[in-house]
Amino acid sequence: MGFIYENLVRPALFKMEPEQAHDRGRTALMTMGALPTLCKLVRRYNQVCEDKAVKLFGLEFPNRVGLAAGMDKDGEFPRAIEALGFGHAEVGTVTPEGQPGNPRPRLFRYPEQHSLINRMGFNNKGSEVMLQALSKNYPKGKRGIPVGVNIGKAKTTPLDQAVDDYVASFRTLADQADYFTINISSPNTAGLRDLQGATYLRELLQTIRHENLSHAKKLGRDPHPLLLKIAPDLTFKEIDEIVGVLLELDYDGIIATNTTIQRPEGFKSKETGGLSGGDFIRRRSNEVINYIYKSTEGKLPIIGVGGIDSVEAAGEKIDAGASMVQIYTGWVYRGPFFARELARALKSKGEDWI
Template identity: 50%
Template sequence: MGSVYESVIRPVLFRGDAELAHERAIGWLKMMGRFGPAIRMMEHYNRPRHGEPIELFGLSFPNAVGLAAGFDKNALCWNVMGAFGFGHVEIGTVTRHDQPGNQRPRLSRIPEHEALINRMGFPNDGAEAIAKRLAKRAGSKRRGIPIGINIGKSKPTPLDQATPEYIETFNILADFADYFAINVSSPNTPELRRLQEADFLRQLLGELNKTNAERARKLGKERIPMLVKIAPDLSFREIDSILEVVQDVGFDGIIATNTMIERPVDLGGKDEAGGLSGKPIIQRSSQIIRYMHLATKGKLPIIGVGGVTDAKSAGQLFDSGASLVQLYTGMVYRGPFFAKDIAQALVWRSAEWV
């Protein structure tokens, strides 16, 4: 299926605007969501053979490969992604207020490097609208695969008001999340990355963790696992500071990494603003994951994301210390069943069958 996509379907999709192609794909997947029995059959068929669920954060992941935030921003098609072999889905980034994002065009392909540059700016329908959408399906007994909700700061909100806004967004969406990802690392919202600084981060993560614990106590439930998503452009000293805060406040893990501002390769004139994703960032994401894994002696779970374009690069993130991986740009270049192929390859690899 991958070869058919790359040789026949992808050239057609790549003729037009990148964001328009993405919107059409979301529309098609949303329509597919109406056919529940077919989705369940596909989920069974596309499950890795001989694979075992991965237990992490108190959750059970059918396989090691998740869909990264940024694809299903508005929770329109998350419920069908298990049919294509994904073991979890992270929706969003969701902000407290609906916002259109940055001016178009804001998404570019770089096919010769299997990369994307985006400056989306968190376009989404807002927390309340997305909570209503999730309530129709995410509250059902059959969840299929775990759902992560990635939350961020609304563009107009000043940094000193970021913490109460994140808390409000958390409270609106908490009934529907298997875990939360706290996005403080997108390069496309002004000043957002300052929230990675120790003082801002300690207040934000500490208050979110406190709110999470209080909610769990009141409802008699387990607290929701919480992770923070960091940038690939950090120095090791900055990473040390983040690790100290994350462990001090009792967060459950880290997602590494977001898109990159730096351009590590010659992108053929593609020097436009925005975050780089795809094949060119695999070395940096692996380096950061390896550093954090060693610094924490493997005690802090890491979800690796950034540069997964084949089984080798996925394995590279695991060898660096990741417990799960996520992908998005790789699917753009390899096709909708790319997650299935990677998940199966990782099962064979872990069993030393290849």
């Protein structure tokens, strides 16, 4: 199936403008997700379940491969994601109100490097629309895989009011999220990465944690797992500061890493935005993962993201200290059944990669 995609389907898609191809794929996945019987049949072929469920953050995952945020921005097709072999889906990034994102063109391909550059700018329909989509199409309690909700700051919200955006989206989506990821690391919303600094970070994470605990107490249930997604462009000193706050506030995990604003030597493009996919981000995310794993002695669970376009690249993330992985750009280049390939490989390696 991978041969067919890479030699027939992908060339046709790559003749389209990148965001047009993304929209075509989104439409196909939404159509598939609206057909439960079809999803059930496809799932029988694709879903890989490890001998024992992967237990992390108090949740159970059938396998170690997830879909990173950015593909399903509005929670429109997680049922299709499950059918295609993923062990979890992260939807978003979502903001309290819908916003159009940055002007087009804002997505660019670099096939020789298996890379993308995007400056999408958190284009999404808003948290209320996501709530309706998840409630209708893939409601909590009737899922085969966990669904994480990735939340962010709106473009027009000042940094000193950013926490209000995160809390608003949390409140709206708390009943449909299996876990939340706080995204402070996208390079495509002006000032967002400043939230990774000491000036804003503690207040932001502390406020979200308080909201989470209050919501859980009110409903008489466990609080949601909370994760933080960080940039690969941080210094090790900055990573130390972030990890220290996460451990102090008892956060459940970290996602390493988002896209990078750096460029590898000889990279020709002058387009701005976050670079994903390829060896450059693969190596850097591995360094960050391994640093966090060693500095915390494995106490802070890590989801590894960045440059996974092969079984070997996924294995490197696990070797570096990640408990699970997420893919995005690799899925674009390797096709719809790539998650199944990775999940089967990680399962077959078993304790060798864990």
